[in-house]
Amino acid sequence: MAIPVPSRQLFIDGEWREPIKKNRIPIIxxxxxxxxxxxxxxxxxxxxxxxxxxxRALKRNKGEDWASASGAHRAKYLRAIAAKIxxxxxxxxxxxAMDCGKPLDEAAWDIDDVAGCFEYYADQAEALDAKQKAPxxxxxxxxxxxxxxxxxxxxxxxxxxxxxxxxxxWKVAPALAAGCSAVLKPSELASVTxxxxxxxxxxxxxxxxxxxxxxxxxxxxxxxxxxxxxxxxVAFTGSTATGSKVMSSAAQLVKPVTLELGxxxxxxxxxxVDLDKAAEWTAFGCFWTNGQICxxxxxxxxxxxxxxxxxxxxxxxxxxxxxxxxxxEGCRLGPVVSKSQYEKVLKFISTAKSxxxxxxxxxxxxxxxxxxxxxxxxxxxxxxxxxxxxxxxVFGPVLCVKTFSSEDEAIExxxxxxxxxxxxxxSKDLDRCERITKALQAGIVWVNCSxxxxxxxxxxxxxxxxxxxxxxxxxxxxxxxIKQVTEYISDEPWGWYKSPSKL
Numbered sequence: 001m002a003i004p005v006p007s008r009q010l011f012i013d014g015e016w017r018e019p020i021k022k023n024r025i026p027i028i029x030x031x032x033x034x035x036x037x038x039x040x041x042x043x044x045x046x047x048x049x050x051x052x053x054x055x056r057a058l059k060r061n062k063g064e065d066w067a068s069a070s071g072a073h074r075a076k077y078l079r080a081i082a083a084k085i086x087x088x089x090x091x092x093x094x095x096x097a098m099d100c101g102k103p104l105d106e107a108a109w110d111i112d113d114v115a116g117c118f119e120y121y122a123d124q125a126e127a128l129d130a131k132q133k134a135p136x137x138x139x140x141x142x143x144x145x146x147x148x149x150x151x152x153x154x155x156x157x158x159x160x161x162x163x164x165x166x167x168x169x170w171k172v173a174p175a176l177a178a179g180c181s182a183v184l185k186p187s188e189l190a191s192v193t194x195x196x197x198x199x200x201x202x203x204x205x206x207x208x209x210x211x212x213x214x215x216x217x218x219x220x221x222x223x224x225x226x227x228x229x230x231x232x233x234v235a236f237t238g239s240t241a242t243g244s245k246v247m248s249s250a251a252q253l254v255k256p257v258t259l260e261l262g263x264x265x266x267x268x269x270x271x272x273v274d275l276d277k278a279a280e281w282t283a284f285g286c287f288w289t290n291g292q293i294c295x296x297x298x299x300x301x302x303x304x305x306x307x308x309x310x311x312x313x314x315x316x317x318x319x320x321x322x323x324x325x326x327x328x329e330g331c332r333l334g335p336v337v338s339k340s341q342y343e344k345v346l347k348f349i350s351t352a353k354s355x356x357x358x359x360x361x362x363x364x365x366x367x368x369x370x371x372x373x374x375x376x377x378x379x380x381x382x383x384x385x386x387x388x389x390x391x392x393x394v395f396g397p398v399l400c401v402k403t404f405s406s407e408d409e410a411i412e413x414x415x416x417x418x419x420x421x422x423x424x425x426x427s428k429d430l431d432r433c434e435r436i437t438k439a440l441q442a443g444i445v446w447v448n449c450s451x452x453x454x455x456x457x458x459x460x461x462x463x464x465x466x467x468x469x470x471x472x473x474x475x476x477x478x479x480x481x482i483k484q485v486t487e488y489i490s491d492e493p494w495g496w497y498k499s500p501s502k503l
Contacts, residue, residue: 001327002029003094005037010046010215011198013053014208020045025188025216030101030335031325031372039191042216044224047183050212051230054154054181057209065207067151067179071125074177078125080204081197082118085111088200092165092193097326100161100190101290101335101373104326110166117169117455117471124476125177133485142490148483151179152256153232155479156225158246159194160237161187161337162292162395168194170459170470171235172211178479183212183231185222187238189337191215218242229253235478236260237294240419240464258468258478260294260460262393263421266414267297267450268404268436270427271305278426279314282399285424285450287321287377290334291397292341294465295422297450298394300379301413304403311381311401315361318377323366335373336396342373345396349378352389352400358382362397385416393419407432411439420462424450443469 005027009016023041028034042050058067066074085092093108102110128149136145157171168186175182186194198213214221222242226234227249233256236246240261250257267285269278285297302310326334336342349363362378381401383390389400404410414423414436423442425433430447437445443461446452453459453471460469468478493499 001094002036002098003091005095005098005192006196007037008039008195008198010040010042010050011195011201011211011213012046012050013056013212014202014206017046017049019043019216027099027192028338029098030337031098033339033371033373036098037192039188039195039215041188042185042214042221044220046214046216047221047224047228050183050214051154051225051228053209053212054183055230057181057207058151058153060207060209066181066210069179071128071177071179074179075122075125077204077206078118078122078173078177081200081206082115082122084200084204085118086115088196089115092196095192095196096164096190097334099192100164100337101326103331103334105331106289107326110163113455114165114169117166118173120455121173121177121476124174124473128177128476142488142492143486144489145484145486148485149480150483152479152481153180154230155180155182156228156231156234157182157184158222158225158234158236158238159184159186160294161190162289162294164190165193165197167237168197170455170475171237172197174470174475175235175479176210178476180479181210183214183225185214185216185225188215188217223249226250227252231255233257233479235468235470240466243466258460258470259466260468260470261421261464261466263294263296263419263461263465264299264391264393264417265295265297265419265422265424265442266299266301266417266440267424268410268414268426269300269302269306269310270425270429270432271303272428273306273426275306275310275313276317279310279317281424281426281448281450282314283317283321283377286399287318287333287397288451290336291375291377292336292395293451295444295451297422297424298399299390299414299417300399300401301404301410302401304405307403311360311379315379318361318379321377323369323374323376325372333377333397336375337373339373341396342375345375345394345398348389348392348394348396348398349380352380352383352387355387355389356382356384357387357389357400360401385413391417407436411436415439415441418464421465422446422451422461
């Protein structure tokens with residue numbers, strides 16, 4: 001059952017504030033194509049206010065309120081946020097399903113993960129206290145040395161629309177755990193739950209300015225945030241093209257960035273697999289989140305000896321996926337996020353056909369759904385490595401297929417991409433899986449599965465999929481400066497120069 005979308009303003013310095021230019025952006029429900037509300041449209045002027053509020057939050061009470069406080073102090077707020085989100089899980093899940101078209105069951109799973117991520121980084125904040133002043137062994141006993149881990153400062157966080165609140169949390173939770181203050185700019189295509197996170201922060205009494213949330217368009221709000229001279233670091237998840245712009249902006253000020261960008265990840269199916277288990281993982285790896293996953297294993301490499309039988313089985317699995325309104329019970333595939341994304345996905349499919357590929361199943365709007373940006377799960381075969389569908393990220397429910405005859409050929413095809421985010425290998429031969437895992441050029445490898453993600457494990461890519469790692473203990477390190485402190489402890493003078501008193 002759909003619910004009303006609350007009307008919110010920008011969240012700056014612990015308060016709701018109307019954007020300076022008073023503009024708003026309509027929210028379109030992708031399953032109905034209807035306008036269901038609007039969000040505020042921040043501009044550079046609002047970014048100025050938010051960054052200033054974040055800087056004040058860092059300095060308030062000489063940092064004792066947040067940046068210099070103990071990790072245990074910050075952990076209390078993170079746990080309070082987690083508890084509130086758990087309490088409002090159903091509400092958050094419904095808003096997310098309406099905002100981005102995600103099946104309700106999937107949205108609910110995401111909200112569980114949001115709460116779990118805040119809990120995990122509460123633990124990491126507490127663990128940070130124990131890591132402070134970690135001693136370093138030196139070769140000279142006249143010195144002692146230790147390391148301090150301190151927040152990097154004000155951070156700009158730019159998050160995508162495919163996991164609206166979860167991907168924002170991947171940045172917000174470790175940044176706050178580290179003692180940073182932050183300005184979050186979620187995607188204008190799905191911002192509703194991020195604005196509700198602001199309300200949660202208000203309810204739990206998060207100090208003003210520690211987290212500021214600005215909704216708006218990329219060029220008008222994200223751009224000014226990325227290049228702001230008083231933002232000490234930028235973390236961005238989104239397209240490789242936009243990531244390159246963020247990196248260029250940051251480079252002008254020698255500002256660190258973490259980039260989690262596009263992907264065209266392979267899934268390798270060997271001849272010894274259980275066909276049904278492998279078919280389900282292949283479908284899940286590409287069609288979960290309505291096919292809109294940066295790590296989607298959207299290039300299927302299947303051993304030639306089982307290709308015909310496996311693809312026949314996979315088509316049956318795909319035709320059995322329930323495509324419906326996200327609120328309908330058992331929905332497993334909803335609409336893509338917007339009209340422009342819908343048109344882009346269909347253009348990829350038509351280009352593949354015109355280049356000589358074969359549409360094995362799907363390829364168009366489901367007949368029973370007359371409204372909404374729905375695309376059937378699509379499998380494309382007879383693909384060559386020069387085709388657009390093999391080389392470019394679709395970000396929709398589209399899987400392309402090639403066969404291979406040997407392990408070496410599978411590895412070569414898998415690595416034949418400018419991206420390097422995820423990869424999967426399915427085989428009963430675990431020695432073979434281990435060899436292939438080492439050979440795959442990717443930041444994440446799944447063995448006998450595809451897409452599981454846990455906040456305890458690092459996440460990030462290689463090549464044009466970006467650099468840096470989110471999640472796990474690596475996630476909090478993103479937001480910390482490492483300070484070496486070395487002390488001379490001998491009573492003897494240093495003795496390098498002749499003392500004038502002894503002349």
